[in-house]
Amino acid sequence: xxxxxxxxxxxxxxxxxxxxxxxxxxxxxxxxxxxxxxxxxxxxxxxxxxxxxxxxxxxxxxxxxxxxxxxxxxxxxxxxxxxxxxxxx
Amino acid sequence: xxxxxxxxxxxxxxxxxxxxxxxxxxxxxxxxxxxxxxxxxxxxxxxxxxxxxxxxxxxxxxxxxxxxxxxxxxxxxxxxxxxxxxxxxxxxxxxxxxxxxxxxxxxxxxxxxxxxxxxxxxxx
Numbered sequence: 024x025x026x027x028x029x030x031x032x033x034x035x036x037x038x039x040x041x042x043x044x045x046x047x048x049x050x051x052x053x054x055x056x057x058x059x060x061x062x063x064x065x066x067x068x069x070x071x072x073x074x075x076x077x078x079x080x081x082x083x084x085x086x087x088x089x090x091x092x093x094x095x096x097x098x099x100x101x102x103x104x105x106x107x108x109x110x111x112x
Numbered sequence: 113x114x115x116x117x118x119x120x121x122x123x124x125x126x127x128x129x130x131x132x133x134x135x136x137x138x139x140x141x142x143x144x145x146x147x148x149x150x151x152x153x154x155x156x157x158x159x160x161x162x163x164x165x166x167x168x169x170x171x172x173x174x175x176x177x178x179x180x181x182x183x184x185x186x187x188x189x190x191x192x193x194x195x196x197x198x199x200x201x202x203x204x205x206x207x208x209x210x211x212x213x214x215x216x217x218x219x220x221x222x223x224x225x226x227x228x229x230x231x232x233x234x235x236x
Contacts, residue, residue: 024118024122025118025121025122025170029125031126031129032126032163035129036129036132038136039133039136040136042136042137043136043139052145052204052209053207054200055145055148057200057203058139058152058153058200059139061153061200062139062153062156065152065156065157065160065193066132066136068160068189069156072160072163072164072167072185073125075167075171076121076125076163076166076170079170079172080171081167081171081173081178081181084167084171084178084181084182084185085181087185088184088188091185091188091189092188095188095192095196098196098199098200099195099196099199102196102199102200102202102203103199103203105203105207106199106202106203106206
């Protein structure tokens, strides 16, 4: 039963990422695209967790931690670059 | 693993998927950047938390290690999602993106113009 649910959840996450990609390509401002990228990263994090449930292993949880770190740093760095034109002060 | 754990994990996964989908639908449907920012930054945090809780229930291995990893993911997401949203909203506001016409309250004063080319501390 759990295999069916994980398949369904993976398909749903794919739909969710497709919606974010629509905003990524469409988005009128740069910050809209940044927000879409951040949301795609969070969805990918969820996808890795569901993958680790589906494969019955915990290695994907560790890569999910790394992805969370990377997504946060990228978002903050690009937002700061948009705000002031430089990242480090 | 037990049947009950699988059922609980399935419910948690589906709830998490629902919240993640709500976030993405809000990202597509809402009218301006500031409202669009609300949907994914809040809803997807809860969605990922539900899925991590489901992983603790059904993934085989040491429960303590699984719980630790899930708590790291959830705690980190709860810490960083508001900070990222705040930075993006600030970048949008300083970049001059207007709220939609239905906005009633706008407490932030108008942003002063950036001073450019006045030495290393210009534009602070």
